[in-house]
Amino acid sequence: MKKTLEQVGKYVNLMKKTFSLPDNWRMFWRQLPLEMEKLGINTVGIIVLISIFMGVIMTMQTIMNTENPMLPRYSTGLVLRDTLLLEFSSSIMSLLLAGKVGSNIASEIGTMRVTEQIDALDIMGVNSANYLILPKIIGLMLCMPMLVTFSVFCGLAGGCGVAIFTDMITISDFIYGIQYAFIPYYFTYSIIKSFFFGFVIASVSAFYGYFAYGGAIDVGKASTNAVVNSSILLLAVNVILTQLLLV
C-alpha cells in the first residue's frame, strides 16, 4: 500500500513537471507533429486492419447467435454500430494501443534514462519531463479521436463486407440497421473517452520509462509494467467515465 502511494506521488510530481510551460515553445511545436506522426499516424494501419476484422467477426457472430424470428434482421447492423461506438473503437482499441504505443513510449524514454540522455537534459537546465513527455501526451490525445473515428468506420466497413460477400444478411438490412435509432451522443461519448485514454496511455507509459534504471532488462520490465498498468488504469477510467457520461 505504501509503495503504491509512493508511486502515485511520484506520478503526480512527474505530471506537475510535465505540465509546466515549455523552456522553448519553438522546440515544443517542432516536436509535437513528430510525436503525432510516430504515435498516431503510424498506428493507423494496425487500427484499420484490426477494426475491419473485428467488424467482420462481430457481424458474423451477431447473425449466427441471434437467429430468432422475434428479432428484426436489421438488428445486426445496429448491434455492430453501437458496440463499435460504445466500447470497441474507444476502449478495446485503446487497450491495443496501450500495447503498441505504451511500450514504444516506455522503452524510448527508458532507454534515454539508462543511457544518461535524460541526465544530460537535466544538467543542461532543460525540464526533461516537459521536453520529452508533454509532446507525447498532447500528441496522442490529439490523435486518439482520429483513430477512434477510423476504427468505427473500418469496423462498419468490415460488417458491410459480410453483407456484400456472403448471403448471411442483405446489404439493405445491414445499412438500415446501422442507421436505425442512431444516438449522436454515443459518438461524442466515444471521442471524450478517447481523450482520457490517450492521456492515460501516454502519461503512465512515460512514467514507467522516466523512472527506469539499470540496463536493457530493466527497460524491458519498465515497458511491460507500462503496458500492464496503463491497461488496468484504462479499464478503471472506462468504468468511471461510463458512470459519469452514460448512466
Added chain:
Amino acid sequence: MIEVQNISKSFDGKLVLDDISATFHSGKINQIIGQSGSGKTVLMKSIIGLFRVDSGKILYDGRNLREMRMKEIKELRKEVGMLFQGSALFDSQTVLANVMFPLKMFSPMSVAEMTERAEFCLTRVDLKPQAFNLFPSEISGGMQKRVAIARAISLNPRYLFCDEPNSGLDPVTSILIDRLIEEITQEFDITTIVNTHDMNSIMEIGANIILINKGKKAWEGSKDTIFSSDNEALNDFVFASELFKNVKKTQLKNNS
C-alpha cells in the same frame, strides 16, 4: 572556482559521503579519484545538484547551490557542461544537431549563427566535417566523446564535469581525450572536474587530485606529489599494480 565545504550524503541511513571539503580551481584539471564504490560519482552528482546533500555547502564562485531556488539552479546549469561516461548523445539526432541542441534551447542565436557555433565547437575537438551529419551510432566511441565535449562547451560553460571520460576507450584515444579536455580547460579558463580511476589519465593531466576512500577524502595533491606521498590509501589505490610500484621506486630513486 567550485568549493565544497563539509558535505555529507547518505542513502537509506548509509553514509556515502562523510564530511568532504575541497576546492576545485578554474583553468585546471581537478580530478576526483578512487576505487569503484568509493563515492566519487555521488560526490560529483552532489556537486552538480543531481543529489541533494544532507549537510555542508557547495559554492559556485561564492553562490551556494543549497540555498538556490529551482529557477536559480536552472540558470546555473546553463553555465555547466557535462561529459558523461557513455557520452549520452541523443541518438535520434545527428552529430551537428546534438551540438546545436543546447543553443536551440537557450540561446537567442539565428539558425545560421547556431550552425556556425556548433561547427566551430566540432572543429575545435578535431572532428572532420564529413562526420557532422552522421548519427551517434555511426561514429566510433572516441568520436562520440569528442562530440559530447563539443556539446558540453557549445554554450561557453564556466564549469565542466567529466564522468570517467576514458571509459571504454583505447589508451591512445584516452590520452587524446585527456589532452583535449586539458586544452579546453586552459583555453576557456573553465573549472573542470574529472571523475576517473584511470591511472594514465591521473599521471597525464591531474593538476589537482582528490582521493576518495570509503566516502571520505583520503588525500589531496597533484600528479607531481603523487610519487612522494606515503598516504596508505593513495598507495593502495595508485600503486596497486607491480608496474606502478616499480615506476614509483624508480622515480624515488631518481629524485634521491
